[in-house]
Amino acid sequence: MNPYYNQNYTREDIDLILAKIKSCVENNRYTIALNENRKENIDFINEYNIRSDKQRSILMQIKTKDFCHSLQNTKLGYEYEVLYVFVPQVQLFNAEGEEETVDVYTKFNIIDLPSGSRAVVVSFHKKNKPVEYLFR
Secondary structure (H helix, E strand, O other), X not given: OOOOEXXXXXXXXXXXXXXXXHHHHHOOOXXXXXXXXXXXXXXXXXXXXXXXXHXXXXXXXXXXXXXXXXXXXXXXXXXXXXXXXXXXXXXEEOOOOOEEEEEEEEEEEEEEEOOEEEEEEEEEEEOOOOOOOOOO
C-alpha cells in the first residue's frame, strides 16, 4: 500500500468522521469539485446522468465499511489538509439505461470553520485503481 495512505483508525474514528461528512451533506454544507482539474468527476456525473439529488443520495449511503484510508493533501498550499477516501458500491444506470454496480471513489476534505464544518468532495468518480478497505 502507498506509504502516504493512513489506515491507523478505529471504527469509532471513522464513524465520527463519516457523521461529520453526512451532517455537512444533510445541511447543504458540501460541494463536489467540478473545476477544470476535476474532469473525471464531471465525466462520471454526465456518463451516469447523476443529478444533484442522486449525488446527495450516494453520499448519504456511504458506510464506515466503505472507508479505505486517509492521506495528506500534496497540493502546494494545501499540505495541512487530510483527505478521507471511501469507495461505496452503488447501483447506477448507464447511458444505455442498464443498471450496473459501480464502485464510486469518493475523497473528502472536511473544513472546520467557526460557523461550522463544510465538506468538499474532491473526488467523485468510478474507482480507477485498486483500493484496500480497512473494515472489510
